[in-house]
Amino acid sequence: MAAAQDSPLYLGFDFSTQQLKVVVIDGDLNVVHQDNVQFDSELPEFRTLGGVHVHADRLTVTSPVLMWVKALDLLLDKMKRAGLVFSRVRALSGSGQQHGSVFWRRGASETLQHLDPNQDLHQLLQVCAFSVSSGPVWMDSSSSRQCDELQAAAGGAVRLAEITGSRAYERFTGNQISKLRQTRPQDFQNTERISLVSSFAASLFLGGYAAIDYSDGSGMNLLDIRTRTWSGICLEATAPHLDRLLGAPVPSTSVLGPVSSYFVQRYGFSEGCRVVAFTGDNPASLAGMRLQPGDIAVSLGTSDTVFLWIQQPRPALEGHVFCNPLDWQAFMALLCFKNGSLTRERIRNKSTGGSWELFSVALRDTPLGNNGHMGFYFDSVEITPPAVGVHLFDPEDNKVSETPQVEVRALVEGQFLSRRLHAERLGYSIIPGTRVMATGGASSNKDILQVLSDVFNAPVYSIDLCSSACLGSAYRALHGILLDTLICLINNVQTNRQFVLTVQL
Numbered sequence: 001m002a003a004a005q006d007s008p009l010y011l012g013f014d015f016s017t018q019q020l021k022v023v024v025i026d027g028d029l030n031v032v033h034q035d036n037v038q039f040d041s042e043l044p045e046f047r048t049l050g051g052v053h054v055h056a057d058r059l060t061v062t063s064p065v066l067m068w069v070k071a072l073d074l075l076l077d078k079m080k081r082a083g084l085v086f087s088r089v090r091a092l093s094g095s096g097q098q099h100g101s102v103f104w105r106r107g108a109s110e111t112l113q114h115l116d117p118n119q120d121l122h123q124l125l126q127v128c129a130f131s132v133s134s135g136p137v138w139m140d141s142s143s144s145r146q147c148d149e150l151q152a153a154a155g156g157a158v159r160l161a162e163i164t165g166s167r168a169y170e171r172f173t174g175n176q177i178s179k180l181r182q183t184r185p186q187d188f189q190n191t192e193r194i195s196l197v198s199s200f201a202a203s204l205f206l207g208g209y210a211a212i213d214y215s216d217g218s219g220m221n222l223l224d225i226r227t228r229t230w231s232g233i234c235l236e237a238t239a240p241h242l243d244r245l246l247g248a249p250v251p252s253t254s255v256l257g258p259v260s261s262y263f264v265q266r267y268g269f270s271e272g273c274r275v276v277a278f279t280g281d282n283p284a285s286l287a288g289m290r291l292q293p294g295d296i297a298v299s300l301g302t303s304d305t306v307f308l309w310i311q312q313p314r315p316a317l318e319g320h321v322f323c324n325p326l327d328w329q330a331f332m333a334l335l336c337f338k339n340g341s342l343t344r345e346r347i348r349n350k351s352t353g354g355s356w357e358l359f360s361v362a363l364r365d366t367p368l369g370n371n372g373h374m375g376f377y378f379d380s381v382e383i384t385p386p387a388v389g390v391h392l393f394d395p396e397d398n399k400v401s402e403t404p405q406v407e408v409r410a411l412v413e414g415q416f417l418s419r420r421l422h423a424e425r426l427g428y429s430i431i432p433g434t435r436v437m438a439t440g441g442a443s444s445n446k447d448i449l450q451v452l453s454d455v456f457n458a459p460v461y462s463i464d465l466c467s468s469a470c471l472g473s474a475y476r477a478l479h480g481i482l483l484d485t486l487i488c489l490i491n492n493v494q495t496n497r498q499f500v501l502t503v504q505l
């Protein structure tokens with residue numbers, strides 16, 4: 001049943017690689033509105049391809065910070081035009097592509113606190129809010145030197161993984177901070193605060209710097225995932241006084257504060273609307289998919305990721321362990337594959353004239369196993385495994401340069417075999433009852449999901465909305481508010497309780 005016209009609403013945003021999305025839910029978890037802004041097509045002035053700029057070295061990959069700010073202006077205007085009554089919003093939360101960093105210039109805190117509601121955020125922040133106008137994102141693999149330095153300082157890759165949940169990875173924020181400090185010292189000097197994409201987005205809503213949450217903070221090679229505090233060894237190896245630039249990390253369910261007066265005056269948000277900590281898009285998806293023990297999630301967004309809810313961390317040299325965004329005592333394991341949707345798009349353009357429909361036909365017209373044709377497609381330096389290049393094999397295992405008729409299946413089967421193989425190496429086993437939960441843009445394609453099901457030998461479930469990260473963020477907004485109310489109640493009961501002396505020694 002639809003909720004009353006004035007019942008509370010909860011917003012979930014996702015600042016992902018190619019777009020900004022929002023989902024609005026009511027208190028019964030019904031989705032009442034969704035919208036998005038595509039970076040490439042709706043903000044062409046930033047000249048991104050897939051939301052990013054790939055630099056000449058092919059290793060450095062950045063995104064303009066103001067593009068994300070302008071996308072938020074545009075999205076909120078779209079929501080207003082669609083008739084969304086912002087005064088009903090009780091809480092909001094969100095997520096961001098993981099690992100990307102935003103460097104706020106000295107004085108930006110002051111700017112954030114005094115935003116003029118008559119102007120766009122983009123106008124207000126364009127002049128001097130950021131010391132780095134285009135920050136590194138998760139696709140960047142240019143910080144190998146800094147990774148080696150961090151591992152040496154921490155006592156090796158295994159030790160670093162034990163502390164932070166991952167060996168050193170180029171895209172992880174700590175190594176990107178190190179690179180900026182070494183290569184652009186002046187910009188680093190001008191920096192007042194460093195945010196992740198998630199905490200940057202939360203800062204816009206708060207009108208002040210938002211804390212980094214434990215879960216997204218686990219993707220930096222800086223957080224001790226067991227104590228949930230910054231690791232002294234890692235901070236020291238990265239930059240002096242880094243804790244001041246990062247602020248203290250907080251539980252992912254934290255209520256950070258009220259939405260800033262800018263949003264109250266410009267869009268009519270209620271002064272009581274609360275901002276719940278933003279997190280990474282994969283942790284938010286974990287919440288959105290409501291994973292059960294034994295489930296495995298496969299996200300087919302710009303990146304492909306495989307992740308699961310785990311109770312005990314067992315960090316390895318491959319893959320990542322993050323703090324869990326819902327249960328502070330639990331964790332999540334994640335594998336990330338860089339050559340996901342963009343590689344599927346390249347083969348779609350090459351083999352089926354740019355049509356997903358014909359891509360699907362090619363999958364339907366070829367048999368499981370592809371008569372022995374096999375492909376490994378690493379268009380750009382892969383994360384899992386660290387490999388590059390396209391490697392094709394015929395049924396006799398000869399390396400060939402082309403597999404034209406069967407290329408679509410060679411690609412998709414190869415991708416999913418790799419997802420399964422690496423998940424099993426992490427210790428995950430497919431057992432009777434295993435459910436594969438699919439999400440992300442490509443999960444709308446049933447023929448791709450059929451291959452996923454065949455390769456994992458398990459049923460695949462998807463949700464009727466592509467962005468589980470947005471949905472999870474809206475759930476998290478509601479969850480955060482409920483937890484906060486509960487904690488306040490418990491505190492009140494404890495303060496008001498009258499103790500009576502009942503037994504004397």
Ligand SMILES: Nc1ncnc2c1ncn2[C@@H]1O[C@H](COP(=O)(O)OP(=O)(O)O)[C@@H](O)[C@H]1O
Nearest residue numbers: 016017018019301302341345356440441442445
């Ligand atoms: N019908 C389809 N078949 C296969 N892939 C699709 C289809 N529709 C969209 N996609 C893929 O979804 C990708 C975007 O996924 P999405 O999860 O929205 O990205 P992100 O959240 O990383 O910005 C696109 O790059 C596109 O290749």
Ligand SMILES: O=C(CO)[C@@H](O)[C@H](O)COP(=O)(O)O
Nearest residue numbers: 016017098138301302303336
């Ligand atoms: O690097 C990772 C996870 O470690 C990526 O999964 C990013 O979080 C980008 O997400 P999408 O935009 O592809 O959803």
